[in-house]
Amino acid sequence: MEYKQCIVIRTDLDMGKGKMAAQAAHAAIAAFEQASSAARRRWLAEGQKKIVVKVRGEKELLELYEEARRLGLPCALVHDAGLTQLPPNTLTALGIGPAEAERIDVLTRDLKLL
Numbered sequence: 001m002e003y004k005q006c007i008v009i010r011t012d013l014d015m016g017k018g019k020m021a022a023q024a025a026h027a028a029i030a031a032f033e034q035a036s037s038a039a040r041r042r043w044l045a046e047g048q049k050k051i052v053v054k055v056r057g058e059k060e061l062l063e064l065y066e067e068a069r070r071l072g073l074p075c076a077l078v079h080d081a082g083l084t085q086l087p088p089n090t091l092t093a094l095g096i097g098p099a100e101a102e103r104i105d106v107l108t109r110d111l112k113l114l
Contacts, residue, residue: 001062001100001101002046002049002065002101003039003042003043003046003098003099003100003101003113004043004050004051004098004099004101004104005028005031005032005048005049005050005051005096005097005098005099006042006050006051006052006053006097006108007024007027007028007031007050007051007053007093007094007095007096007106008027008052008053008054008055008060008061008064008093008094008095008096008108008111009023009024009027009053009054009055009092009093009114010054010055010056010061010091010092011054011055011056011103011114012017012056012057012075012091013016013086013092014111015085015086016085016090018086019084019086022114023078023080023091023092023093024052026078026093026095027076027077027078027094027095028050028076028095029035029095030076030077030095031074031075031076031094031095031096031097031098031101032074032095032098033076034075034076034105035048035097035098036074037072038097038099039074039097039099041102042098042103043097043098044114048098049101051099051108051113052113052114053108053111053112053114054082054095054111054112054113054114055111058091060094061077061091061094062077062091064094064096064107064108065094065106065108067076068094068096068107071103071106071107072098072099073096073097073104074096074098074099074102075094075095075096075097075106076094076095076097077091077093077094078091078092078093079091079093080093092101093112096108100114
């Protein structure tokens with residue numbers, strides 16, 4: 001069983017490429033910290049597979065987050081500090097996993113790559 005991580009980015013915010021990269025990094029680390037030590041070790045040993053996908057807005061991001069929580073997947077939302085491009089506390093990204101790829105795919109398989 002393969003492990004992976006999925007990063008979900010909002011595209012309605014018109015973030016610059018660097019800002020999106022930073023938000024994705026925040027989401028990856030925050031979700032990683034929510035995973036069990038066994039899942040973290042396994043994912044690290046397998047090469048840290050991750051995908052980055054997009055959603056159109058906050059509502060879609062929050063729905064994914066709630067479903068990930070309901071399914072027991074490690075996940076974390078990212079709220080921007082508001083120091084550069086966005087107002088403070090803007091919801092920008094979601095990290096899911098590391099966890100079994102099949103469990104994450106249930107939520108994300110229909111999302112487009114960023």
